[in-house]
Amino acid sequence: MSTVINQAVQVRLIASAPLERAIPAGLRYEPADPFAVRIAFPATASLDGAEVAWTFARELLATGLNEPVGAGDVHVWPCGTDRTVLEFHALEGMAMIQIDTTELRLFLRHSYELVPAGTEGEHLDVDSDLAALLRDA
Template sequence: MSIVIEQPVEARLVAAAPRMPSIPATLHYDRRDPFAVRMTFPAPATLEGVDVCWTFSRELLLAGLRDAEGHGDVRVRPYGYDRTVLEFHATEGTAVIHVRSGELRRFLQATSELVPVGLEHLQLDLDRELAELMRGTR
């Protein structure tokens, strides 16, 4: 069984112009980091011209499908019938994108099949991670 789930999604960048350009993005979930989701935007879609990856909690994405959630760098909220808004806040500015809620639900369902919500802690090997942290302290 795979330990990683990747799903391309179509994101619409919200800008001042009336037409929202479509940009590619990839959602990524790795069983070895069971609480986190990554969303990656390829270099041509970013101001810096390099791949940009945002990491945030799976719980935030789940909750943001129902209600406005998040107070930090990443915020998620429903928008209309089948859209979800993701806001990414950085010192350079804020990017606001729309993603089809159905695509997010499919991704989250796949992550839940890999690691059920509420059982993420069972994927962690805390003894090994603590041993790695302590290795350099002697």
């Protein structure tokens, strides 16, 4: 199945200066990469004028709706009942956003309808991925 889920969301960028501001973002889920979700921010939201995208585990996002999670570059935790915080760490610094939890739950529900939890491995094309790795080596 080649269906891709793209969902536009409005996020709140948390910063000390300038004060927090609303920015558009896009959530994406592809069965070809069944363990991952992607969030992208437009060039206008970045300091260097380039689009910024983060890819991380779908399970991390799902768990973070209910409890703090994350030990690497991405951390997720609930903020009250209606907001979820995503914190991104890079060499250049850190960014923190809040997203409406209902929107995240809807996005995840659609992703799990497309690829149920526990069936992700069935959607991997290991032979093609291996061939591409060997071709690029």
